[in-house]
Amino acid sequence: MAMSGTDLSRMRELNQLSVLWALRGNAPSTVTEIAGRTGLSRPAADVLVQQLVTDGWAEVEEPGASSTVGRPARRYRFRAGAGHVLGIDIGVHKILVMLCDLEGNLVQSLRRPADPRASPDERLASVDQTIDDVLREAGMAPADVWAVTVGVTGPVDERGRTSIATSLPGWREADPVAHLRARFTCPIQVENDCKLAAVAERWKGVAQDADDIVYLLAGLRTGAGLIIDGTLRRGYGGVAGEIGALKAVRWLNAPEHLATCPGVPSGAKPSEAAAWVFQAARDGDSAAKTAVQRYIRDLAIGVAALVLTLDPQIVVYGGGFSRSADLVLDPLRRELAKHCLRVPELRASTLSDEGVALGGLRLALDQVDNRLLSGQLAAPVAPQFS
């Protein structure tokens, strides 16, 4: 534990950040409110916030009609529009690009279908196109983007490669970071889709109140993302949560119970087949009910392994099958009770298929925050390089 001494300038820096944090995420605030929130004196808060205004981090709102007695106060607001970040979901069937400001408000979002068999080059070209459209509609240039996070399937190493495995054809050789660096000078990171979806659930989803979360991606693929003590758990080699690789955990085969269920319309695509089975089970078809039951039983073993290892507060059931959570949650809870010492709360995701891009936005915002906390609080401009 190395602590280093603090001096006056560092103290001012910390107080400046403290004021910035007090502004962000709150309605436009008077100096008195800021002073109260930060614990600083009013004069101190005053000069600090004025410095933020001249630096471009905050802006003044001159007093309008006041509803209370006394001299109406100037209000200051965080200039959320000073910078923006991108969250990009490169999926098998779709590409989703989201743009938000520094406060996390969604500014622009664009979705574009993708051919599951598209080559990496074609897919990246489509990503480029979508980014262009988003930026154009938002009236912004690449230099206005402060951080980019990309979500892809499969384990991601620290250089942003998915060389171990991925469902995107040819993607093991792809280098999305290098590709995007041609256009963006800001930090670019690539992350696994389950991990990003987990982050999104804690940010805007059903797990905002928890610090220890297992996110379960349930769909034609099965995967997991872990949040421990409030931070995303990547693992020493970036492959944390890949419990599905264990043969004793039948995650690879679990969705097959749905695909091979008797009665599935012939010629149906896998995703259609699964949807059909869930609906049939809802309608009382006994073969479908058995198939769902078997799926849940297999799914539960892997979830139990994660839960027993981590003892999380919440398990979030997300992914393509989360629309059928009404059929899954209760039986899954019963299965977990058989295996686990303590059954965590089970919740269904509500972010539909936007979780990955949303999580990307959150991670990009975290990147910006870290720069503010570590580096000095300079005027708001996009950081260079990654």
Add this chain to the structure above:
Amino acid sequence: MAMSGTDLSRMRELNQLSVLWALRGNAPSTVTEIAGRTGLSRPAADVLVQQLVTDGWAEVEEPGASSTVGRPARRYRFRAGAGHVLGIDIGVHKILVMLCDLEGNLVQSLRRPADPRASPDERLASVDQTIDDVLREAGMAPADVWAVTVGVTGPVDERGRTSIATSLPGWREADPVAHLRARFTCPIQVENDCKLAAVAERWKGVAQDADDIVYLLAGLRTGAGLIIDGTLRRGYGGVAGEIGALKAVRWLNAPEHLATCPGVPSGAKPSEAAAWVFQAARDGDSAAKTAVQRYIRDLAIGVAALVLTLDPQIVVYGGGFSRSADLVLDPLRRELAKHCLRVPELRASTLSDEGVALGGLRLALDQVDNRLLSGQLAAPVAPQFS
């Protein structure tokens, strides 16, 4: 993320702590060295360290014969003896009590055999006796102890109870915290033995260089302790790491392969049987080699589940069987390679059976540190209550 403003007095407090940290764990230091280590100016370091001396946290060492040119410097040293902490291992077969000072130097250590069938009252009485002996031999009173950590088997809840399960007979009803509070007014915490052993490996064992560690307790019982991002992972309900509860993980039965190995001397106690099998395997006995192989194969499934979930840097092989690490490590590594995406480094523990008590010391010291960091830096006295 709530940040609160800093003022001058808080700044001084931080700098004071910074100097304290710079003293602790280093040889007696001159003011110039302290200034260099903390980044403070020499006059600032001077007044701060002198304040620490008057408060009782540090002491002066007047200059003796100097070996270098120039005026010899006064040296200041952390007064490690200002306080002490206890680490207690309440095991099935033994009770081990360790006492160390604030710098973590072992002051006194005492071991006492325990009857596996002893009742909780008998066991606690033996603990009391051992504590008395340790304190007496160290010339200390209970009031000199600043924190106590106790290690027991089984999952521990936040109140220090092991109501779910434990190998200590009758212990599910025991309340060691309440018992010890009759004697100590300082904070007392109870923790699972595997978790403490994991902490010890990172402090004084073979995993000092790692932040992400899976500690494997391999013996007649099998268990695990997890360290993630450098901190002990307890889990939301305190049952993290209990992967052995999963039936698909054959940890409960794994040691039976050793007990039921043909050729084991009849009438041998389980621990003797295991030792015999390992030695026979070393000597080339093929039945014993098969038994060990089966044991490792079963063990590996649970380890693989932990490793796939967490992707740690290191797996430490500890517990009673760690003396046979020469037979286990290589085959275990090969088994893991079959299951895992990335095989972590595998190391054998060298702390023999002192890991639990050592980990207890470390956690007690952490408790003291946290008090220093959060509360103000008062004169060194034992904290009251927990």
Add this chain to the structure above:
DNA sequence: CTGAATAATGCTATGCACTTTACTAAATCT
């Protein structure tokens, strides 16, 4: 419409903690 009450702003004086600089003290080396 005028004056009192209220609440925010702006300014000045004060105090605190650290840094810089300069000077004195105590040892070794030539």
Add this chain to the structure above:
DNA sequence: AGATTTAGTAAAGTGCATAGCATTATTCAG
């Protein structure tokens, strides 16, 4: 004995936060 090196100490300077007071802008009551 004098030069050199390093430690300790004192004084001046800087930057920041706080406290208190005067000022300003608005509402409310008569």
